[in-house]
Amino acid sequence: MSERTIAARAADFATESVGARALLIAVSIAFLSLFLFLPLAIVFAQAFAHGIGAYFAAFVDPDARAAIALTLTIAVVAVPLNAAFGVAAAWAIAKFEFVGKNVLTTLIDLPFSVSPVVAGLVFVLVFGAQGVLGSWVAAHGLRIIFAPTGIVLATLFVTFPFVARELIPLMQQQGVAEEEAALTLGAGGLRAFFTVTLPNVRWALLYGVLLCNARAMGEFGAVSVVSGHIRGLTNTIPLQVEILYNEYNIVAAFALASLLALLALVTLALKAYLEWRIVGAVAHGRAR
Amino acid sequence: MTLSIAGASFKRPSVLPGFAPAIGVTLVYLTLIVLLPLAALILKASGLGFGGLWAVATQPRVLAALKTTFGISLAAALIDVLFGAIVAWTLTRYRFPGRRLVDALVDLPFALPTAVAGIALASLYAPNGWLGAPLAAIGVKIAFTRWGILVALTFVGLPFVVRTVQPLIEELEREVEEVSATLGATRWRTVRRVLLPPLVPALLTGLALAFARGVGEYGSVIFIAGNIAYVSEIAPLLIVVKLEEYDYAGATAIAAIMLVISFVMLLTINLIQAWSRRRVSHV
Numbered sequence: 001m002s003e004r005t006i007a008a009r010a011a012d013f014a015t016e017s018v019g020a021r022a023l024l025i026a027v028s029i030a031f032l033s034l035f036l037f038l039p040l041a042i043v044f045a046q047a048f049a050h051g052i053g054a055y056f057a058a059f060v061d062p063d064a065r066a067a068i069a070l071t072l073t074i075a076v077v078a079v080p081l082n083a084a085f086g087v088a089a090a091w092a093i094a095k096f097e098f099v100g101k102n103v104l105t106t107l108i109d110l111p112f113s114v115s116p117v118v119a120g121l122v123f124v125l126v127f128g129a130q131g132v133l134g135s136w137v138a139a140h141g142l143r144i145i146f147a148p149t150g151i152v153l154a155t156l157f158v159t160f161p162f163v164a165r166e167l168i169p170l171m172q173q174q175g176v177a178e179e180e181a182a183l184t185l186g187a188g189g190l191r192a193f194f195t196v197t198l199p200n201v202r203w204a205l206l207y208g209v210l211l212c213n214a215r216a217m218g219e220f221g222a223v224s225v226v227s228g229h230i231r232g233l234t235n236t237i238p239l240q241v242e243i244l245y246n247e248y249n250i251v252a253a254f255a256l257a258s259l260l261a262l263l264a265l266v267t268l269a270l271k272a273y274l275e276w277r278i279v280g281a282v283a284h285g286r287a288r
Numbered sequence: 289m290t291l292s293i294a295g296a297s298f299k300r301p302s303v304l305p306g307f308a309p310a311i312g313v314t315l316v317y318l319t320l321i322v323l324l325p326l327a328a329l330i331l332k333a334s335g336l337g338f339g340g341l342w343a344v345a346t347q348p349r350v351l352a353a354l355k356t357t358f359g360i361s362l363a364a365a366l367i368d369v370l371f372g373a374i375v376a377w378t379l380t381r382y383r384f385p386g387r388r389l390v391d392a393l394v395d396l397p398f399a400l401p402t403a404v405a406g407i408a409l410a411s412l413y414a415p416n417g418w419l420g421a422p423l424a425a426i427g428v429k430i431a432f433t434r435w436g437i438l439v440a441l442t443f444v445g446l447p448f449v450v451r452t453v454q455p456l457i458e459e460l461e462r463e464v465e466e467v468s469a470t471l472g473a474t475r476w477r478t479v480r481r482v483l484l485p486p487l488v489p490a491l492l493t494g495l496a497l498a499f500a501r502g503v504g505e506y507g508s509v510i511f512i513a514g515n516i517a518y519v520s521e522i523a524p525l526l527i528v529v530k531l532e533e534y535d536y537a538g539a540t541a542i543a544a545i546m547l548v549i550s551f552v553m554l555l556t557i558n559l560i561q562a563w564s565r566r567r568v569s570h571v
Contacts, residue, residue, distance in 0.1 A: 015475075016475060017475070024377065024382070025382060027378075028378040028379070032394070034419070035442055035446065038412055039409050039443070040408070042411050043407075043408050088310045088314050089310070089313075089318075091310040092307060092311040095304055095307075096300070096304070096311075099298040104314070107318060108318065109554075110554075111322055113550045113551070113553060113554045114547065114550060115543075116402075116506055117506050117527050117528060117543075118527070118547060121531065121540070121543050123325055125536070125540065126324070132331065132332075157325065160322055176304055180303055183303060192304075193306070211398075214399050217401070218400070218404070220406075220506070221506035225528060225531065241403050241407065253407060254411075260403075261404055264401070268392050268395055268396065268399050271399075272388075272392045
């Protein structure tokens, strides 16, 4: 009759029936429960299996404390380095046109397509006893493999692209007009960067740092190869979790693992929030 | 100044300052952290020669590990494409309680450290676990078999498919579906002939990303796999085993083989994306 009912009927035909919708939602939730939600839940269930006392007892162990301290140290060294690199790479790639830009972008993403184990192995092949620089390292009395330095290098490798790949697309979208305006108005290059560019990408930068940090604290494969698993010295939290689990110390293993799971949940919550802010920043950039 | 004159040939002139230090820092850091270490691997592998690499690659245990890794990664990536597409569709098109929470949690495999995922999946699917116990009652064993590897790789690959397909589903124009329905197509026919074709490149990219991630995965697999040589041993684990036996040549050879295959995958993903861009601009 009226136009609205016809449009509404057309829309009804252009979607699934109520039954099909319910089925698809049920399939999605069931699949995600089996593979995502239950694994997350079991981390906390196992950690608290013997009560709160047993849970906190796991953190009194000096090896556990050393592992937590080492993990924090690694992140404090690796994340700022990769963040500084990410900003420099994004400035060069997003704001300038030069030959070989696509190759450079691909090379920056390279660590994502290398197995973590291979990422650890390459540093053993450089600095290990039989490595390319092995005799040089030994002659200078340095210790890189089976020492925290090697863990930092392996972590830098696996978390290398995170900040750069968040910044590059956003800075490309925002263009150079605002920086050019700042320069025209008499600002120096650094001032334009700190008052125009950086505020424009602050949420994406924070988002990249967050992902980089989560991976730096949680990396297992690469770190496992270079660490040597020396208790109290070169065990990060994930490596300590592995040792405790293999010793059937299930509550302690999951208690330590729950720290990393909490970090993951906080990362996801902040990510959801920041994505909402970045969408705002992009809309803001387009409106100009 | 000499730099800007020399650089004029490869860089388009710009009034913005800071290109030289930014590109300098980028290239030096990239070389030190990524390129030189990878070059060491290539150097060591070329020291073995093609014959040496081939000898390692055709060892029965290595061959079995490579087959396990690539076969199960592909199977897991296919499962991820099927269910990832359903999840992406459900999250984008339907409104239901808890949708935003579910949407945020899809990224869990990106954020949860692989060792944590590994012990969680192993406990869940172990014969005395929440899911393992009922499955064991009907005679199905998941943990400590090849099925366990499939479960772990499905877990790590899922967000790659969902997050690649989701933006494209958001961009689909509702009018096209309405036209299709108005012209008398059933909903299923519209889904197959109108909605699915534009999603194919994204599904293929998701498949390739999930597969590439699965091939390199280590932490989430080793706890649930059982790690029996010739049966449930993955290639990254075999690299670790060779290293522990001080067989650096063996470890290097397997790593070089995996690296070559990773590069081929990376190239494939880029080609699929270039192809889909062309297709989109054509329409």
